[in-house]
Amino acid sequence: MSPNRTSGADNSAPSADTFVVLKFGGTSVSTLERWQTVAEILEATLAENKRPFVVCSALSGVSNQLEALAALAPTGDYAELIDQIKARHRALADAMAVDADAALGEYFEEMDRMALGASLTREVSPKLHARIMALGELMSTRLGVAYLQSRGASITWRDARTMLVASDEPHINMHRHYLSAACTCTPDPALRQDLANEPAKIVLTQGFIARDAQDDTVLLGRGGSDTSAAYFAAKLGAERLEIWTDVPGMFTSNPRDIASARLLYELDYDEAQELATMGGKVLHPRCIAPVREQQIPLHIRCTLRPELEGTRISSDTQDFGAQVKSISQKRGVTLISMDTLGMWQQVGFMADAFAVFKSHGFSIDLVATSQTNVTVSLDPMANALEAQSIERLLADLNQVCVARQIGPCAVVSLVGRNIRSILDELGPAFEVFDEQSIYLLSQAASDLNLTVVVDEDQAERLVRNLHAHLFNRRLSDALFGPTWNELFAEEPEEASAFPIWWRTRRAELLALADDAPAYVYSAESLEQSVAAIQSLDAVDRIFYAMKANPHPDILRLFEKAGLGFECVSPGEVERVRELFPKIDAARILYTPNFAPRADYDFGFAQAGYLTLDNLYPLEAWPELFRGREIIVRIDPGRGRGHHKHVRTAGPQSKFGVSPDEIDRLIAAADAVDCTVVGLHTHVGSGIRTPDTWAENALFLASLRAHFPKLRLLNLGGGLGVPEQAGQAPLDVAAVGALLGQVKAVHPDLELWLEPGRFMVAQAGVLLARVTQTKQKGDIQYIGIETGMNSLIRPALYGAHHEILNLTRLNEPAVQTAEVVGPICETGDVLGHARRLPKTVEGDLILINTVGAYGHAMSSNYNLRAPAREIFMQ
Known part of the structure; x- marks a missing residue:
């Protein structure tokens, strides 16, 4: 069904009795082009003689900015962020030819007042947090109505808080009350009649927000705009609910991660619920129940490709038999493991333990039991998993058992029908779990999913391999549609931080066919990466991690640009010395790991800096370190990265000194007059979240009291580049801004980086x-x-x-x-x-x-x- 699906249809006034609820996500309302598509979709709905009821999200990324504002406001350092939020909305208003001050002035003023109030009280309560977050939807919908009215649309704006009231849930904490509320989804004849009497043909409102019994603003949880739309569809008895987003439906896996994932043409409510609950990113898990109860079909549509039919979710689906239809993953999951001998053949332990979760307002997701252990998972979408809340939960649980937290974890789920009947066919696929830590395995009583819980950083690879086993032989049929690549083949498969150099030099590359197979490197691209990394004004020293690529011409280009070299072996140091015999030793950083004693002698002689990765060399060979200055690599306890082999922190990684070994480190260093002048941490590779390096810096800076002569913090590397279709490149400017904030707090400490992959990939x-x-x-x-x-x-x-x-x-x-x-x-x-x-x-x-x-x-x-x-x- 596309915007012109009813060309030639009756254009009489829309029926007062037939509503279609259309929800548009953040990417669908963030540009003038997308709003033009929204206008066309609404015109097509009117041409069907239906009443459009429109639910809109905040502009893409704005909710994250408002979340950051809520965190930053108590410090008083929020002016720049507010300016960015306002500028974002003004830019869209200008593109729409809409008066931004007329449409948004009251919200701009409210944002200023709330931030000032938080700075004076030094806190943001959950109640205030909800009010701040609500601004995103309020501002986007005001702009949308103003734009659509300028096109001549018969449209009116409604405040969702006048129509949605949160349910009164006992035993929930204030965070959940204000930030993850739920509403009833029964038909509302009064609201339906009110809207039917509305002179305007189109009603536009906000997703994500509602009010409680005290008329306070509450949120429906992140991603809650889908749920808002489902509530409205149920209340209005809508003919259908359309969720318009940036993907054309549900797929056999997340197509942003696996470009070979296939579109699913139809699902029933139960299957869609399982996919959403177990980590499918297209729909919020709470949005299925309201439409299922009222038997309202839900269509997932794509504003980028409105002509595509997408996925239809209803009770009227074909029987495709027993099979796996999709693989999903859900990150950020916390496990609580409870050990006790008291549950063996005893009555009431489960009731006592679960009562503790209830008293703390935690919703349990998965459960696995043995004779002496119960392990449960806590879903971050259903719970506010702050460290203090978990600590209080564990303290009370330890009154009835021995409880501990495990995480961060990820849930990997195979979703489909009658999975128990095809376990024999799935056998080869389970080989991908070889040598993985599996903390919990659950097979749904409904036989709709088979779920395992693993370390968070293992999830992406496991899903990719499972998908290859189960779906690479699939062809398009009545259930499985085209792959993401087939649908969007005209789009570049890989995003890039820099221009794609090889497209303009294709003829030269084709001329190298007789020299193939060959790696070909572009000097121009290397220079672009140097410029990007050197734009980080807060970073004092940059050392190229040359293990990524030690090609001599690449090293020459980087040396000329002023970079140093991070070396992990004598061979790498020797290559630098051979190429640049007059190089200042201070431009060579040597980081041996489980290396023989001779490597440390070599490092002190040939490199300007040596990083100690383990206490053994200092304690076993103290004479090597007498009177030396060293950098020490500290393990923050948690790694990041796309695969366990690139995760370089945490208990399962061989790298770094644990923080609980610092007293031993200081004693051993003092014994030989060895001075720790720098601290280093590196958490993994392929990271595209810009806060990582600022977090590293703050972690290391928190230890500076132990090291009175500390003068530098090496924040490691791991700066990622996109590898999948649709992946955004690392926001280098955001990295720089966050490091600038760290530098402002610790101006006496040098900040170092050692990028590798980012420079050459x-x-x-x-x-x-x-x-x-x-x-x-x-x-x-x-x-x-x-x-x-x-x-x-x-x-x-x-x-x-x-x-x-x-x-x-x-x-x-x-x-x-x-x-x-x-x-x-x-x-x-x-x-x-x-x-x-x-x-x-x-x-x-x-x-x-x-x-x-x-x-x-x-x-x-x-x-x-x-x-x-x-x-x-």
């Missing part, structure tokens, strides 16, 4: 010619002349790299294929289910974003030489 491509093609059942294979001997990241990490047929770059994608190499290993797959043009022997394939950890990790496995390297000026 996008500068490199791998070229390889097609050797063979093969059809095996439903699977198409494309073989190329090199494989995991040149690029092991897909096999080792499950890493994703964009793969294109450079010879036929502008031809349409007509096939989905496995791209494989010549290595005698099943894992020699460079890309699963890739959309490519008709590809034949001799075509030149380009694998993108391989400048980091590509050639550096290559080998001569099978005695096949890896790809050569070419540096392109």
